[in-house]
Amino acid sequence: MSKKITSPFSKQELIPQEETLEVSKQKGSLVIGIPKETHYQEKRVCLTPDAVAALTNQGHKFIIETGAGEGANFSDNEYSEAGAKISYDVKEVFGCHIILKVEPPSLDEIQLIHPQSILFSALQLKTQTKKYFEALARKHITAVAFDFIRDEQGIYSVVKSLSEIAGTASILIAAEMMSKDKEGNGLLLGNISGVPPTEVVILGAGTVAEFAARSAIGLGANVKVFDNSLTKLRSLQHNLGRPIYTSTIQPKTLQKALMRCDIAIGAVRGNSRSPVLVTEAMVQQMKTGAVIVDVSIDRGGCFETSEVTTHKNPIVEKFGVIHYCVPNIPSRYSRTASLSISNIFTPYLSNISEEGGFENAVRFDKSLQKGMYFYHGILTNKSVGDWFNIPFRDINLLFL
Numbered sequence: 001m002s003k004k005i006t007s008p009f010s011k012q013e014l015i016p017q018e019e020t021l022e023v024s025k026q027k028g029s030l031v032i033g034i035p036k037e038t039h040y041q042e043k044r045v046c047l048t049p050d051a052v053a054a055l056t057n058q059g060h061k062f063i064i065e066t067g068a069g070e071g072a073n074f075s076d077n078e079y080s081e082a083g084a085k086i087s088y089d090v091k092e093v094f095g096c097h098i099i100l101k102v103e104p105p106s107l108d109e110i111q112l113i114h115p116q117s118i119l120f121s122a123l124q125l126k127t128q129t130k131k132y133f134e135a136l137a138r139k140h141i142t143a144v145a146f147d148f149i150r151d152e153q154g155i156y157s158v159v160k161s162l163s164e165i166a167g168t169a170s171i172l173i174a175a176e177m178m179s180k181d182k183e184g185n186g187l188l189l190g191n192i193s194g195v196p197p198t199e200v201v202i203l204g205a206g207t208v209a210e211f212a213a214r215s216a217i218g219l220g221a222n223v224k225v226f227d228n229s230l231t232k233l234r235s236l237q238h239n240l241g242r243p244i245y246t247s248t249i250q251p252k253t254l255q256k257a258l259m260r261c262d263i264a265i266g267a268v269r270g271n272s273r274s275p276v277l278v279t280e281a282m283v284q285q286m287k288t289g290a291v292i293v294d295v296s297i298d299r300g301g302c303f304e305t306s307e308v309t310t311h312k313n314p315i316v317e318k319f320g321v322i323h324y325c326v327p328n329i330p331s332r333y334s335r336t337a338s339l340s341i342s343n344i345f346t347p348y349l350s351n352i353s354e355e356g357g358f359e360n361a362v363r364f365d366k367s368l369q370k371g372m373y374f375y376h377g378i379l380t381n382k383s384v385g386d387w388f389n390i391p392f393r394d395i396n397l398l399f400l
Contacts, residue, residue: 029059029060030061031063032055032060032096033094034065034084034101035065035101035109036065036090037068037102037103039102041310041311041331042328043071043072044337046345047345047346049082049084052084053081054350055346055350055353056083058353061085062084063084064079064086064087065087065093073334095114097118098358099113100121100345101120104121104122104128110132110141115139115140115141116140117142118144119143119144121143121145122145133384133390136377137374141377142358143373144372145371146158146371148371161341161343162341164208165330166208166211167210167212167267168214169329169333170212170265170293170295173329174293175189175219177291177293178291183322187289189262189263197220198221198262200216200222200264201254201257201258201263201264202216202223202226203264203266203278204225204265204269204296204302205225205232205246209225212265213225213240216263222245224257225246226246226277233246233248254277255282258282258283258286260287261290262287262290264290266278266295266301266302266303267295268296268302269299273300274296276304278304283304283321286320289320289322290322291322292306292324294306298327305323309323310326348368380393
């Protein structure tokens with residue numbers, strides 16, 4: 001007698017079923033507001049008209065405050081032709097679901113943002129107060145700081161891009177300051193036949209220093225770079241593709257170099273404040289008419305004699321040495337800086353749309369997660385939490 005075989009499947013389960021295909025993600029349409037920057041001497045804008053046109057073609061809507069691009073020489077007409085709505089009402093702009101700003105919003109501007117909105121801007125942690133974060137929390141805002149965004153290689157994309165501008169600009173500014181009509185010593189930055197080349201000293205070996213060195217070398221100057229990290233000095237030489245004078249920071253060696261130089265660039269960053277590497281006594285021994293460009297001034301500066309100046313009044317002279325200590329140098333070249341920021345923002349906004357919205361995109365985009373410091377009003381960044389003594393939560397624990 002044969003034994004009856006029992007099947008683990010029901011009769012219904014054995015009947016061929018219709019094939020089920022994965023439902024494709026539905027693209028999301030974003031409503032993006034770009035207000036005019038109100039921060040002192042801030043002239044940059046987050047998106048160029050070309051970027052707005054490209055994103056508008058993908059179905060996004062833009063509301064741009066009138067005059068938002070004027071500082072970077074982008075007119076309202078250019079944005080209008082790109083498909084954006086030009087608004088004269090700042091409340092309408094801040095009422096959009098996604099807000100794009102260069103500088104962090106003021107407390108008054110946060111009051112205009114609707115609850116549950118998404119904010120993309122710089123954070124500039126060292127300049128903020130606890131009230132700023134409390135205001136964001138009350139509105140349950142999701143906030144992404146572009147100075148925290150890191151790509152898959154671990155590079156801070158926006159910070160690096162703006163550092164490249166600041167490094168190149170520091171040499172161009174110094175060259176301008178050396179001219180006689182700017183009270184300089186009348187030297188031309190470069191290498192003219194029969195004339196000794198200009199001497200440039202750079203403090204630091206990061207991105208700002210690298211691009212300052214590139215520009216100075218390209219003009220024919222002699223360049224000396226000082227940094228206490230041998231790894232950074234090796235990397236800088238490798239990236240420049242040529243041997244240059246490099247040294248660790250030894251006071252006597254640095255002082256000799258400063259006494260002979262025509263230009264000194266400060267490009268050292270500290271964890272909180274930039275270290276003061278050049279004392280007042282060292283500055284006193286520099287050449288009359290020499291130029292100091294302290295790019296680190298937004299972190300306190302690395303020259304003891306540095307003091308904050310403005311784009312309108314950028315120069316202060318001490319001991320016969322010209323000091324240029326303007327924070328936010330990239331804003332001086334606002335169109336280039338805006339193009340650079342726009343090139344970084346545009347793919348993120350496009351990706352958010354492709355993924356069907358910000359919530360879906362941020363689950364899988366690690367660089368967005370690293371840039372986020374608020375998620376629906378909950379602080380998610382440890383650095384901010386530690387700095388202001390505010391409780392924070394791991395972003396991965398908040399995704400359902």
